[in-house]
Amino acid sequence: MKPIILDVDTGIDDMMAIAYAAHSPELRLLGLTTQFGNVSTEEATRNTLYVLEMLGREDVPVYAGASKPFARPEVLGHAKHVHGEDGLGGALGGAAPKGQVGSMTAAEFMVDQVRRMPGEVTIIAVGPLTNLALAVQADPEFVRLVGQVVIMGGAATVPGNVTPYAEANTHSDPEAADYVFRSGLSITMVGLDVTMKTLLPRTKLQEWRNKETKLAHFMADAADFYMNAYETWNPGIGGCALHDPLAVGIVIDPSFCRVETMPIEVDVEDGAPTLGRTHVSETSSRSSDIHVCIEVDADRFLDHFMSRAVQA
Numbered sequence: 001m002k003p004i005i006l007d008v009d010t011g012i013d014d015m016m017a018i019a020y021a022a023h024s025p026e027l028r029l030l031g032l033t034t035q036f037g038n039v040s041t042e043e044a045t046r047n048t049l050y051v052l053e054m055l056g057r058e059d060v061p062v063y064a065g066a067s068k069p070f071a072r073p074e075v076l077g078h079a080k081h082v083h084g085e086d087g088l089g090g091a092l093g094g095a096a097p098k099g100q101v102g103s104m105t106a107a108e109f110m111v112d113q114v115r116r117m118p119g120e121v122t123i124i125a126v127g128p129l130t131n132l133a134l135a136v137q138a139d140p141e142f143v144r145l146v147g148q149v150v151i152m153g154g155a156a157t158v159p160g161n162v163t164p165y166a167e168a169n170t171h172s173d174p175e176a177a178d179y180v181f182r183s184g185l186s187i188t189m190v191g192l193d194v195t196m197k198t199l200l201p202r203t204k205l206q207e208w209r210n211k212e213t214k215l216a217h218f219m220a221d222a223a224d225f226y227m228n229a230y231e232t233w234n235p236g237i238g239g240c241a242l243h244d245p246l247a248v249g250i251v252i253d254p255s256f257c258r259v260e261t262m263p264i265e266v267d268v269e270d271g272a273p274t275l276g277r278t279h280v281s282e283t284s285s286r287s288s289d290i291h292v293c294i295e296v297d298a299d300r301f302l303d304h305f306m307s308r309a310v311q312a
Contacts, residue, residue, distance in 0.1 A: 002026060036067055038087055081229065123149045125149065129176040152247040163273065167192050174276040189293065195296075256301045262290055263289055
């Protein structure tokens, strides 16, 4: 079992990633860390606690993290038009979790765990990279002690999804992404290059509804909202991308993606139209060698995800 920390900004695809990880015997969930992104940190923390309760995984601790960007004074915005007012497509229905967050911050928890298990811990970061940047900043040994970092974010060879250049997570905190990418961490980037090829078709939701469990219907309702959002900017797509679940998937089975090492630079110029862009650079001193996923076995991954995410 691989010990992992899952760093989330729990919206709908984060929810699916949490369920996928929780149901995968190859992974040992050390804890979940939360931050702003799709929703506020407070909302992401609430959603994370609630999803874990739905999964019967109250044993997994949750630690709240950054509520604002690494270097900027305020959050650029949330994605409630994509994930709904509650971040879960309305599926939360006003419910409140019973669990409580841990006493450490997200960054403190990351540092604590990698110090306890040097070289063993994998951090899967599927939101902005703020918590990870704070952990790197807090402990000079952190980079050496982490086993692997897998991020859902960026776009090396394709356009962005919140601007023509930038993917949502890197755009939410470009300075954090730049700091993390240049830190020396061993990073695998699961970006839009591959995640937009992992379509969960709307027709698959009936498989969840047929299970007739509270969890299955909760997941189906949330995913249905997410798919409706996708239709607004891509009419006829008939589903949604499995962004965050793919980052979990390649930790379970790295063969889901083909990876190439590329010198990646993050654009951080304030006010520039390319802010938050991750692109290949052969010359810049700000670039770092990143393992970039460029191809995905989408059908095999989808089958695997569907076999795990919602269980009877």
